Amino acid sequence: MSRCTHRCTHIRMMAEYNQWMNARVYAAAAGLPPDELRRDRGAFFGSLMGTLNHIMVGDTLWLQRHAQHPAGFPLLDPIRAITPPTSLTQPLFDDFAAMQAHRQWLDQLIVDWAASITESDLDHLLDYRNSRGENRRQFFALLMHFFNHQTHHRGQATTLLSQAGVDVGETDLLVCIPNHI
Known part of the structure; x- marks a missing residue:
């Protein structure tokens, strides 16, 4: 196992930020009635x-x-067992509480898995298929996309919560970056 570098540390911080922010968003959303959770507010989704x-x-x-x-990545074995969604809009849960519980489980899996990634894993070119076809991209760059995608859409979620009159509070990654003063 190669030692942890700044890239590994950054991945771990992003996983922890993801978990922290999802907990905040879901806690804020849990106070809304089901019809408000499902109210079309004109967002992408x-x-x-x-x-x-x-x-x-x-x-x-x-x-x-x-x-x-x-x-x-043996820590990803549980995710291998899940039937892949067939579309980017496929509803995974009808019930918000079940969705929230799954989110908590998923976020802990991401945190644990991120802690297992080594420097030698990061430069690998990962082959995968998406709706546009075959791809081969650098694993580290794909991880940055993974976390950026979450942040992008979570920003939309905080806007939707604001429209519903709910303030999520602090959302900046800066809160998770150590201050060396």
């Missing part, structure tokens, strides 16, 4: 529930692709 679902679909698909890495 319509409602808050649709947006949170899309993030989970994306995470599932990307983790399943990452599980194909030659490192094997």
Whole structure:
């Protein structure tokens, strides 16, 4: 196992930020009635529930692709067992509480898996297939996309919560970056 570098440290920080922010968003959303969670507010995925679902679909698909890495990543075995979503909008849960519980499980899996990634894993070119065909891209860059995708759509979710009168509070990654003063 190669030692942890700044890239590995950054991946771990992003996984922890993802977990922290998802917990905040889901806690804020849990106070809304079901009709507000499903209310179409004109976002990319319509409602808050649709947006949170899309993030989970994306995470599932990307983790399943990452599980194909030659490192094997045994911590991703549970994600291998999940039937892949067939579309980016496929509803994974009808019930918000079940969705929230799955999100918590998924985020812990991401944190644990991120801690297992080594420097030698990062430069590998990962082969995968998506809706546009075959791809081969650098694993580290794909990880950055994975976390950026979450952040992008979570920003939409916080806007939808704001439209519903709910303030999520602090959302900046800066909160997770150590201050060396």
